[in-house]
Amino acid sequence: MIIKERDNLDRVIFEVIFENSGSLFAKEGLANFLAKTFKNRGTSKNPETKFLKKLDDNAIHLSIASGKETITFHTSFLKSKQKTALKLLKELLVDPNFSEIAFEKTKKEILASIERKKSDFDYIASINLNKATFPQTPLAYPIMGEKLEFSLEEVKNHYKNFFIQENMTFVIGGNFDEIDTNKFLELFPNGKKAKMPFFTPIQNxxxxxxxxxxxxxxxxxxxxxxxxxxxxxxxxxxxxxxxxxxxxxxxxxxxxxxxxxxxxxxxxxxxxxxxxxxxxxxxxxxxxxxxxxxxxxxxxxxxxxxxxxxxxxxxxxxxxxxxxxxxxxxxxxxxxxxxxxxxxxxxxxxxxxxxxxxxxxxxxxxxxxxxxxxxxxxxxxxxx
Incomplete structure (x- = not known):
């Protein structure tokens, strides 16, 4: 699916959304971990600050978020930087930094965030509600997880199994030159879209x-x-x-x-x-x-x-x-x-x-x- 909305201002929004790939389809915290790896670790050829500097030098904003159902890559940039922005996004999508060092760094950052949440009583009440009413389901844990009990290999497998053409939707907005989304589709293999589960809360x-x-x-x-x-x-x-x-x-x-x-x-x-x-x-x-x-x-x-x-x-x-x-x-x-x-x-x-x-x-x-x-x-x- 390609969704477009044009205007005349000198900026572009381009999103690649991977459906049926979020926390409902992964081990506790794993989909969020993958999104954070993309966001903070750069590519294997240009890890971390090297890749982030390229974004900054071209005033390209990149955010990557994992939800319960989707993982979304959101970019925004000036129209004059469209070619550069799409090039960098392609590089990131096909060459994420899956090194052991990057894995341990991301793990440490997320565990620190989890620790900070222990003093946020609104957060605790919210996640406890899901634990009580959706027990033994993926909804029973927060998107960032509470325990990161998975390996680097499992992170790579989620990327391999869920970043497929059948899961991809494109959202394009602003004053953009036409974007050939097939160039992004071609980066990924065909696969089978996972079935969306449905959950009804129990009273608790x-x-x-x-x-x-x-x-x-x-x-x-x-x-x-x-x-x-x-x-x-x-x-x-x-x-x-x-x-x-x-x-x-x-x-x-x-x-x-x-x-x-x-x-x-x-x-x-x-x-x-x-x-x-x-x-x-x-x-x-x-x-x-x-x-x-x-x-x-x-x-x-x-x-x-x-x-x-x-x-x-x-x-x-x-x-x-x-x-x-x-x-x-x-x-x-x-x-x-x-x-x-x-x-x-x-x-x-x-x-x-x-x-x-x-x-x-x-x-x-x-x-x-x-x-x-x-x-x-x-x-x-x-x-x-």
Whole structure:
């Protein structure tokens, strides 16, 4: 797939995205390790600072990220540097620095990052939630991992097995000269695309005690919504907890009861799971009451739905703020990629606005009442 968005500014964005190659398809932490190797270690011919200097000398920005599903190579550069940028990216893609020295250096850097995360209570609560609700699955560990129990040979094998033509998508934006993406495809062999797994969270609770004056509370629940009704889920969760002040959760948890500075809920609809998730932070003594209040809010929402004025306010905000969500080149490219990658029809986001505008109160309340699975709440709590 090739996704393009042109403009007249003197810069180019070029991404190579390897689908079905992220942390869901590898040993704990391995896909992230591979991405960090590409980002920080350069090529075997021009290791580390030698390669990075070439990027800097030509004002080429390169970032490489591993997610749960993908590994993405993102480059941005001036149009005058397009030929140089593509040449350097090709060099990196075909000649990563897989030396023992590079392996040990990357391992040391990531283990240091993992160690620093041990004092980040939001991070701990977040990853513990996945451990509790997706046990014995790749979702049970963070993308960077907690233990790096793999060899250099296994890193090389992941590169060999998942960097294949069938996994490649190209995203091109800006004022670019035509790019022959076949020149990038030819760098890699054919192969078989791995099947995307799908996971449904189980109901569970996990508590970790730390020296803290606040309770960090993360939660999730299954939200079994098909793609055709994603727009209904979007507006319903906006009213429930994604809309900031004015949303049910924020109003009840913070404004009326003063239990938390921030309380939030959002949808996570991906190719590998569908959940309602959220978080709040409260004083230790308010922990149990805040959780009970959250359960009460969601139960009332699922049983009784919403009011007309809530629907009107949500529609006005989502439709009125649409230009801000499709303003920059990066936003436009991300939308086009998401339409393709998530299986939406072309120009889905424009059509979604029309669907939201025409959605009736009765339709939305029927949708909400048909999804009482959101009451199967799981909690991860970091507390004293």
């Amino acid at each position: 609770e996990i508590i970790e005690n730390k020296t803290t004056e606040q309770a960090y509370i993360y939660f999730n629940a299954p939200f079994n919504v098909n793609k055709k009704e994603h727009y209904k889920a979007k507006i319903s969760t906006f009213i429930l907890g994604a809309g900031g002040f004015g949303s049910r959760i924020m109003e009840e948890i913070r404004v009326k009861n003063g239990l938390a500075y921030s309380a939030y809920a959002s949808n996570s609809f991906t190719n590998h799971t569908n959940t309602l998730k959220g978080y709040m932070q409260t004083k230790i003594e308010n922990q149990s009451f805040a959780i009970d209040k959250l359960k009460e809010i969601i139960l009332d929402f699922s049983q009784n739905g919403i009011k007309e004025e809530e629907l009107i306010q949500a529609k006005n905000f989502l439709i009125g703020s649409e230009p801000l969500r499709n303003e920059t080149l990066n936003q436009k490219l991300a939308r086009k990629f998401n339409e393709y990658y998530n299986g939406y029809e072309k120009n889905y986001y424009k059509k979604e606005l029309k669907l939201i505008e025409e959605l009736s109160l009765n339709e939305l309340n029927n949708f909400i009442k048909n999804h009482n699975e959101i009451n199967k709440l799981s909690f991860s709590i970091v507390t004293k």
